[in-house]
Amino acid sequence: MKKVSYVFMIAAASLAFQACNSGQKDAKETADSLNKTKDTTSSVASTGGIAVDNDDAKFATDAANGGMAEVALGKLAITKTANAQVKQFADMMVSDHGKANEELMSIAKAKNITLPSTVDADHQAKMDKLSKETGKDFDKDYVDAMVDGHQKTLDLMQKEAKDGKDAELKAFAAKTAPIVQTHLDAIKKIQDSMK
Template identity: 55%
Template sequence: MEVAPRTYRRAVDKDDAKFAVAAANGGIAEVELGTLAQQKAVNQKVKDFGGMMVSDHSKANEEMKALAKSKGITLPTKIDSDEQKVKDNLSSKSGADFDKAYVDNMIEDHKNDIKEFEDATKNLKDPDLKAFAVKTLPTLKMHLEAIQKIHDTMK
């Protein structure tokens, strides 16, 4: 009787797993805040940027979900309490106040994301997670550039 070979998942380094969880949390937040921007923004460019966040980050979230599953990493399914505070704060604003707060948050958030992903491209041990970081980094930089341009046109 032949026995099928067992496949064992190699344990992922805890820092690599931490990156995956943080990336997933940030991605979920980008989608939720982008949806909020599509609903609440008065500036069409801010609405459009929100749409790009929903589209791009939903795609990245799906990739990360599949990757994490293959590595045995459990990802969050909803935003953490810090991101929830940001969402609640933005939800309480309207009009130009919302637009300004959302744009400022996106600039700050993408600067932080870029730093995290740049660190990940250098420090992650898992080749698949590292490849995800390398692949996603240019999109994050493009997002920062886009939101910076919108910020610069707002008065």
């Protein structure tokens, strides 16, 4: 009976949070809101609560959002670019970020963290803009977006690896940061070669 009342309380809190917000939320904001309403003080199995604190849950949603964007933009680049370096980098994005996304989803599922199902509005706007571009304009803007995105992702991973409280998420961030650094170094070389 206690389990049922917790589920109803979580559902009511979730609806209340959504009702209070008059604006549209993207999938990442919705996931962050749902994670904030989950109880972190009791057993995940019996209450439907979340097994990590809000900062670790926010890291997971941010990392998932960025990872999904890297894969989606990589797939777009594979179809749009004629530049062999950009195409090779895009292939690496789809492969490496796809693997990282699967690992993060597995951790999130075990800890009852809600992850976004689609990218946030900012990443969607970038994808929409890039999908309309061709040739060198596309290549330049894609490469610039990858430099910016990888710098933000590297900062996110390094912060979680240093300050995270959940051991699995902290280990995921520590393992992923060097891969992201490799990506950042590679895309900066491509960016320099295009100048």
